[in-house]
Amino acid sequence: MDFATFLQISDTALRFATPLLLACLAGLFSERAGIFDIGLEGKMLMAAMSAGAVAAMTGSVLLGLFAAILGSLMFAAVHGLASITFRGNQLIAGVALNFVASGITVLIAESMFGQGGRTPPLTGAARFANIDLPFAETLRAVPVLGPFYAEVVSGHTILVYVALALVPISWWVLYRTRFGLRLRAVGENPASVDTAGVSVVQLRFSAVIIAGVLCGLAGAYMSTGLQAGFGREMTAGRGYIALAALIFAKWRPWQALWATLLFGFLQALALRPDVVESMTRVAIPVPFLDALPYILTVIVLAGFVGKAIPPRAGGEPYVKER
């Protein structure tokens, strides 16, 4: 693979990694608070449809973004209601919401636009514009780093940079603030938080809501950044890949960035089987590249690459002990 191809694939990888990263961070907040979230996929899908629909109707991508967050939050609220308020099975709630999202997005898009469950193609202000970072052209002359900056780092939509910025922010919130301390505590031992006089329910709901907002961003990016409009099932399992990345990252923000970049890169490679073939000198089937993130996750889960220990109270509804 020559340098130009590498830059091209890296650029695509960053685009593909962005929704994964946002969803992964969403899962991070939720699961760190002890709520397993299989529903990332559904929330993203709902957000993608909401963004696509509202941006198409109003021509404003910002309104679309707002709608995306709202749509995702509605699902997050139901997830919270089921798994926190009514102490239901968090996994089943997530699975259920994914199905609801898969169907209802098509229902709504079809009834609004009658285009087979798609939203109309978005143009102009209805999409996020690419931003050229300062000095991208001037620095291009610098060997290696210059083109990398100009081709890969620069020229993305604002949501890509928001996602990247959210990595240190998430780290800071989790490890340097009172909220983060309590959030991590409630995912490890909710009784410790409860007996300290802090509401477990409120903390967990805040985590679920943060996850909702982040999935909203991820979904909005799907339909207004990465693509120009919503199409049925457009998230195509990205919620699950994000979940895989979260396990890969062992529930930590910086590692989440690396994991999602890796998975994004794999997705980008799957689009270029020619490059893969020229590198490995054997024909690697595209389906194998598609499946690679899942295979890697299974390997990580199996504990062959370090043990991934989830938050101790994860998946368990909190019931006060006598």
Next chain:
Amino acid sequence: MTKLPTWADVGLVPLISLTLAALVSAGVLLAIGQSPMQALTVMVNGALGSSYAWGYTLYYATSFIFTGLAVTVAFHAGLFNIGGEGQAQLGGLGVALVCLALPWPHWTIALLAAMFGAALFGAAWAAIPAYLQAKRGSHIVITTIMFNYIAAALLIYLLVNVLRPDGQMDPASANFPASAHLPQFQEIPILQGLFQRFGADGLPRLNAQGMPMYQQVPANVTFLIAILACVLVWVMLWHTRLGFAIRAFGKSEKAAVYAGISPLRIIMIAMLISGALAGLMAINNVMGQSERLVQNSASGAGFIGIAVALMGRNHPLGIFLAAVLFGFLFQGGAALGLETDIPIELRTVVQGLVILFTGALDQMVRMLLGAFFAKKGAT
């Protein structure tokens, strides 16, 4: 919280969950400007209004019985197997390999061999997540989801590169030989009469040979095998030592170890049975209906198994009823897609809502009912 009478817990809770799911769905329909009543009428007609409709409803129900039983067996061992979809696809692969391997002399022999292939491949696909759960503690929910995606990729590869006959465009296997054809309902002597076709004059329509003509429906002998599977699973769970051990392990792993029940053994066996049941679904759709292996052959039935198991309260009788209900929903939903502007995806919404209300908000339903019974008790 008021304790519910057993009959209410077993019967009313699923019924109310279903009602809630229906109400929310009706709300969705109203919101998108459709009439819920009209939708229901179309669904009832499309799924139950004729023997033809029943032929489809029961065809879908057959698949859902298998996947529902698959989820249930794992559930009783305390394992949430979301991998039914992938296991059913692998089961399809097993069926295809068996059916294409030999010129089978009779469908009964082909069926037995294909069942073996389906169960074997489905079980094998469940074996890896099971082993990883038992030996390495890898969360089976996540691994089975991953294995669904890996299965899909594997089948795409096999269908495009290996099983596709030369010169064929679509990614599918060759057609199975006619000797591997399973009798469909209209071909089974005692059922045949129900599917007879009549002309506009009310007289039976005859073919060129002067024989009566029948509506062709996809429901086939697999339906009977599904009923048999319900009985066998019931016997296994409640009348055998293995079932006893599975249920004990599912309730308390610690206690099971105390009793000398090996977690590795139970996890493996329960998941192998679960995977085999999911795989067996392929007899119905791959062998009984499409008669070749196509991409995405399970078409979501593996996931519907989750809803069916939850709705059926993890009991084979409940699963049978829930599977027929979902068969109705599936066929009725298809009728909606054909006859109205309501997209077929409505059924996915209902499916999700049923899972939500029966599996995750069951506590809410119980609280509602509990409040009702408390009030009734007070007056």
Next chain:
Amino acid sequence: MSAADLGGRQATAALALPYAIELKGISKAFGSVQANKDINIAIPRGTIHGIIGENGAGKSTLMSILYGFYRADSGQILVNGAPVTIPDSQSAIRAGIGMVFQHFKLVQNFSVLENVILGAEDGPMLNSSLAKARKILGDLSREYELDVDPDALIEDLSVGHQQRVEILKALYRQAEILILDEPTGVLTPDEADHLFRILRGLRDQGKTIVLITHKLREIMETTDNVSVMRRGTMVATVKTAETSPESLAELMVGRKVLLEVEKKPSKVGEIVLSVKNLAVKDEHGVTRLKGVSFDIRAGEILGIAGVAGNGQSELLDALGGIAAASGVVVLNGAKLPLTGPRANGKARRDAGIAHVPEDRQSLGLIMDFAAWENVGFGYHDDPRYQKNAWLMDNEALRADTASKMATYDVRPPIPTLPAKSFSGGNQQKIVVAREMDRNPELLLIGQPTRGVDIGAIEFIHKQIIALRDAGSAVLLVSVELDEIMSLSDRVLVMFDGQIMGERVPAQTDERELGMMMAGMGAK
């Protein structure tokens, strides 16, 4: 104003507010169970006040009401003379009440410092809170002998140190009233003594301590006053110096306690079980049982005394086939496999070892299973319960259950009722019936009467003696010294995974055994 006046005024004020806590007419019911009935109690400031009672007497419920976990159905709480409502833990903390639970409420992978500030941070940022807490923690450690490394992770600390963190948490929140719920259940005698030193130090600084326990010795040694609870009511509050363990025990159970169990001298036979150098490692690779050796003969009860957590559970687990072990175990001349697939509970049952586990609710029973299923549990492949090679005979199992329920006086005698619907004593009788009714070669029995009412205790004790008289060997593990002393023919004392020595009950006393349990005394 003269100094004498001032002194007089202060004395009056102190008289007006003599109580840290007053509870008036507190009642609390869970469904049909009245956990607390019209409780009245007044705890003077600057004292250590014991609350004693049997398991299920309502002590923990009362304290949970005080800490805002439950709301009382009726009654009034006064703190320092002022009526307060405590709807949640936050209000309890604000009222100056701190609680050290039996099961610690610590975050395992947090540092001591993080655990201490959790919920009591100064502001939205952590750094300043942590710095301040570090300083205060240093002061508190020095003042009260509460030294712990503020940066250590909880999971690396011993149980005793974890408990100190809980106390530090309360003190950091400026608790004036400290409630400790069964604080010594998990401590070694040494650690317990240290704890009581700390508590006395706190009292001398003017704090009020409420000590909930069922151990008479702790009450007698540590408290100033003691209240006795029985079946949800407060039966007496007395000055500790003016009472005796005997009268407290009588108050607790409501009648003279029969600590002596009638039994004939044992007729010992051949060696049934021979254990040599048995060792068990836990899941973290820490050796919990450090090579113990002993024999048990037919027709004798060997008691294992010790503070909880000194290797007794591991001993039972290893012999019962639950935990892998090393060493040599010989049963009736045959060596038992201690690791691998053949070292499991079923193989041990087949060899003639029955096991009544220490924790009946999580090990001995499946709470959702019906009584008849629980009677088959672990013996579900018994030929008597099979119809043929394939099917179980559930009818036979139900019939057997009905007869066992009659023999062992399980109430209500309904085989189809789920285990969770029975009381603790009757649950234990189901387990005992299942394990003892087969006349095993060897019975392993752990904490046979934990959480069991008096009537059932007597019944179970008689069954154990009867089994011994019928010629079975019995290994009895209990943290209740009384039980060990009255049932055993021989007693081994365990400390830190080892056997400290052997005694015959008639030739020893609780003091000597207590010393050995604390790791002192002759080997």
